[in-house]
Amino acid sequence: MMRLSHTSLNSTYYDLKSTIHDTDLTILKLKDFFKSGSVEKVISQQLDEISYNEDYILTGSIGRSIYVLMEDDDFKISVRIIESEEFQNNLEWNGNKSHYYIKRGQLEFISYSLPKVVNINKFDRGVKLEREERGMVYRSQMLDIHEHSCLTSVRSIGGPVIVYDLTIENKSSNLVWFFDREFKACYTKPSKQKNARLRNIFSLIEEMEDSIPLSIYESILKSSDPVTKLVVAREMVRQKNTKVFDILYELVESDDETLRNGSKKLLDFITKNR
Structure with missing residues (x-):
């Protein structure tokens, strides 16, 4: 089921939907969308409605640090605020692919991978994450997680970071894996x-x-x-x-x-x- 935080996102949703499995084209469309100012406009419209209409029903999901713009069974686009200097989500694997666009600030990231032969739906206790890369991404740059067997941890540098995030659902996955401090798989739980x-x-x-x-x-x-x-x-x-x-x-x-x-x-x- 399609869920949009504002009707003005309708054409963007269908545009992305048609190319969501073409990585190169998706990245191009995302950059255009994120640079267009449409995200800020939608959030501003929602805030205005909340401020002036006490009966207004918020059509998107909103939390302390995340705002969901559009979502369905295939993908989700959200705005995240990363406030902490601590690494975020560094020991959790759900098999999804992600594209992060840095709207404000800068992020340090560490990417990890698992053997591609590992089946996310067949938990393998003790299998170990391998560190692939560590680096920085800056304002107006993108960080892309292309492989289902990869995950990335991030942390803000020098203050809060605003990130636009496209997550592409791994529909075949029914589990989330968690890893201990030695980067070994220790337990799992249903993802859906x-x-x-x-x-x-x-x-x-x-x-x-x-x-x-x-x-x-x-x-x-x-x-x-x-x-x-x-x-x-x-x-x-x-x-x-x-x-x-x-x-x-x-x-x-x-x-x-x-x-x-x-x-x-x-x-x-x-x-x-x-």
């Missing part, structure tokens, strides 16, 4: 709360010995998130819903590796237990 909540809802319905209408399954299966699709397919298997065969035969042809492999495993499970 919606899927955890969906499992809980299915479990509750099952405990109540109730059934789920096919229309509900079909509605959730419209999600672009492969893990959500697999959660629904597993529940249909548990509920012995015969329509799951048609769904799995369709999903097994997916271009997404996680969805394709998960569907195959479910079909194998059904076949062995018939």
